[in-house]
Amino acid sequence: MLLDSHGVPIEGKAIRFAPGRGQEPAARFWKIWAEGSEVYALARTPEGLMKISVHASGKIHYTLGPKLRQDLAPASQVGSGPWMHAFEVRFLLSEGANAPLRERESLDNKSAYVLPVPQGCVLYANLVIGSAGTLLDFPIPAEFSGGQTLWRIRLRNGCPCILVGRILPLDQKNRDHIKYIREKLKPTVTCFKLEVLPILRTEKLTC
Numbered sequence: 001m002l003l004d005s006h007g008v009p010i011e012g013k014a015i016r017f018a019p020g021r022g023q024e025p026a027a028r029f030w031k032i033w034a035e036g037s038e039v040y041a042l043a044r045t046p047e048g049l050m051k052i053s054v055h056a057s058g059k060i061h062y063t064l065g066p067k068l069r070q071d072l073a074p075a076s077q078v079g080s081g082p083w084m085h086a087f088e089v090r091f092l093l094s095e096g097a098n099a100p101l102r103e104r105e106s107l108d109n110k111s112a113y114v115l116p117v118p119q120g121c122v123l124y125a126n127l128v129i130g131s132a133g134t135l136l137d138f139p140i141p142a143e144f145s146g147g148q149t150l151w152r153i154r155l156r157n158g159c160p161c162i163l164v165g166r167i168l169p170l171d172q173k174n175r176d177h178i179k180y181i182r183e184k185l186k187p188t189v190t191c192f193k194l195e196v197l198p199i200l201r202t203e204k205l206t207c
Contacts, residue, residue, distance in 0.1 A: 008113065008150045015151040015163065016107070019091045019123040020114035025103045027091050029112050030125070037157040039086070039127065044106060054086045054127065056157055075129060078141040082131040085141075091123040092174055113150070117167055122174055124166040125150070132158035140164055 008015075014033035018025040028043045037056035042049060048065025052072075055061070060072040075084040117123045126144055136152050140162065147166040154160050 008148065009162075010151045012153050016110060016112035017125070017150060017165075018103070018112065018114055019093055019117040021093075021099075022116065023114055024099065025112075025114055026093050026099050026117065028100055029103065029106065030089060032127070032151055032163055034153050034155055034161060037155045037159070039129070039155070039161055041087070041089070041127070052087055054129070056155075058084075060086060078128060078143055081141060082134045082138065083128045083141045084130070086127040086129055088127075089125045090174070091117070091125075092170070092177065093117055093122070094170075095119070115150075115165060115167075120170050121167050122170050124168060126164045126166070128162050128164060129155075130160040130162075134160050136160045136162075 014031055016029050016031045018027050018029045020026050028045060030041055030043045032039070032041050034040070039054040041052040044050075045064070049063075051063045053061045053063075054075070058074045060074060062070045062072050072087065075086045077083075078085045115123060124147075126147070128141065128144075130138060136154060138160070140147060140149065144164045144166060147164040149162055150165045151163040152160065
């Protein structure tokens with residue numbers, strides 16, 4: 001079932017979300033959830049499952065499929081408050097890009113949120129974790145002002161965890177990244193009929 005952004009933030013249980021054009025998903029759905037004192041993010045891609053794990057120790061791991069595993073930079077302090085920034089997923093919805101195939105079917109009747117993103121804009125999803133005892137409704141860092149809390153939970157160790165969504169104009173840095181992927185990397189996907197189609201939609205992970 002596809003939902004719009006009404007009804008957020010989600011409290012406690014997992015959230016599935018994607019940027020959209022209207023009510024249609026324009027990129028892969030991401031799932032964010034917590035287990036104990038650790039947080040996980042997952043998306044299905046043609047290369048396999050893309051997964052980020054944020055551990056109570058502060059270490060953050062990234063995996064793609066069965067072979068690629070990478071240690072990301074640990075969570076870092078944001079401003080002077082209690083928040084630490086774990087990671088950012090940036091959805092670069094470039095002009096002329098094709099939506100992923102059969103993304104609705106991938107939900108398998110699970111609920112998900114489609115967040116409408118206007119043309120020429122980027123959806124940012126930032127995960128921040130507060131110090132133990134910090135209130136769940138404690139103001140988010142000023143660096144993410146204007147953002148909306150999409151999901152929040154108190155972890156077993158007492159730390160609040162919040163996913164902040166922001167929609168910002170597509171700046172030159174992101175345009176250059178899209179150009180690099182299109183002109184240098186030139187990713188392709190092989191379809192069932194052995195046709196090769198360009199992938200023009202990107203999701204950039206930063207931490």
